Amino acid sequence: MTTIGVLALQGAFREHIRSVEASGATAVIIKRKEQLETIDGLIIPGGESTTMRRLIDQYGFLEPIRAFANAGKPVFGTCAGLILLAGEIDGSHDAHLGLMDMSVRRNAFGRQRDSFETDLDIKGVADGYNAVFIRAPYIERVGENTEVLATYDDHIVVAQEGHLLACSFHPELTKDHRLTAHFVSMVENSKRTLAS
Amino acid sequence: MARTGTNVVKRGMAEMQKGGVIMDVVNAEQAKIAEEAGAVAVMALERVPSDIRAAGGVARMADPTIVEEVMNAVSIPVMAKARIGHIAEARVLESMGVDYIDESEVLTPADEVFHIKKDGYTVPFVCGCRNIGEATRRIAEGASMLRTKGEPGTGNIVEAVRHMREVQSQIRRLQSMDEDEVMVYAKENGAPYDLLLEIREEGRLPVVNFAAGGIATPADAALMMQLGADGVFVGSGIFKSDRPKEFARAIVEATTHYDDYKLIAEISKGLGTAMKGEEMNETTDRMQERSE
Secondary structure, rough: OOOOEEOOOOOHHHHHHHHHHHHHOEEEOOOHHHHHHHEEEHHHHHOOHHHHHHHHHOOHHHHHHHHHHHHOOOOOOOHHHHHHHHHEEOOEEEEEEEEOOEEEEOOOOHHHHHEEEEEEEOOEEEEEEEEEEEEEEEEEOOOOEEEEEEEEEEEEEEEEEEEEEEEEEOHHOOOOHHHHHHHHHHHHHHHHHHHO | OOOEHEEEHHHHHOOOOOOOOEEEEHHHHHHHHHHHHHHOOOEEOOOOHHHHHHHHOOOOOOOHHHHHHHHOOOOEEEEEEOOOOHHHHHHHHHHOOOEEEEOOOOOOOOOOOOOOHHHHHOEEEEEOOHHHHHHHHHHHHHEEEEEEOOOOOOOOOOHHHHHHHHHHHHHHHHOOEEEEHHHHHHHHHOOHHHHHHHHHHHHOOOOOEEOOOOOOOOOHHHHHHHOOOOEEEHHHHHOOOHHHHHHHHHHHHHHHOOOOOOHHHHHHHOOOOOOOOOHHHHHHOHHHHHHH
């Protein structure tokens, strides 16, 4: 069975658990870095990125998550998770995990009153996907190995770089599990590759 | 096409705050301390509840200058309070781009009968509740987030505990009911029937429910999380303590790891004196009774 961990320091982790389970994998809550050894893939959920970064530092998750990703295990960052994965934030190189070659802008669509939902086409994953953007970031630029899977209003909102996946919106807040299912299949593939 | 102000977007915003601490602040400097300590949002106020209590008189929406100053100081969401039923204060705060409005009994109510009909706003609202009747009525009016009322500004956790336990136990009771018993339960509690059916089915409220009103220490925050709160609001507890920075940090940590008692012991060491606090029978003006 494929096991996917959801980093549960703060934010919408319960919904991700439900979404992973609906996509046919086992989901576990990750609160301690030692637990990373028990999982095949990791989801970094939405929440407040500043708060999550502080808790990641405090509980020594920064290096273990980097090592996890560098070992070829898939990581999926949603909203705040996308910010944590990015190599460049708001034009500064003061990044968090810095795993993906991309530059992001925080709260890029505005304050809460500008938060919105819309229907998106995600390349190779889903058409007419119900995407919920909450004080969302977007990706301003991606490196040459990062593939753009969806844009909204000419801004990049879903990107994939090999085994790393990031989106601006909240796939866990609706019953549309297609993007989570895409990540689950990424994890299943990597598990096969890493085992062989 | 972008759809703003939908239920998913408004409730979703509160979902992102889960497991976090929302702190009352009265200026930019305090807002920065809160953000630095790991708060998920700040509540911009003119005075914290214990000062409102001490000052007496009519408590109103904060001066927009303070709210603006706080909004400019931090990148985390900023909430602000409007008086219960005060449609104009709520619209003013919405027009300023505040991220969440607390229709709050901490301020003097503008309307003793009716709450704001909140589903007509793009900005989401949080409201206080003591039981499932209040909780479901606020949700039906359009609240996207709830919190216990507790007894604000007292530094005494007893009322928040009462309210959290009441809501949780009523949800459990509802779950154990036969469907044909729900209508009478709706009548007894003045609770919208459809919402009760939804809660019975899901085993939880359709919006997040934070603890508020009396949290003064890391252990208080952990207690409320243990009782089923999705997160905590700390009003006077931080900036009325001896060492606000340390209290803020410790309360955030205790909220994340609410069941790690060794860690809570560690972070509680040498924290200094918490806010003074009040016994409930010495509390004459009960803010929680200002609405239902």
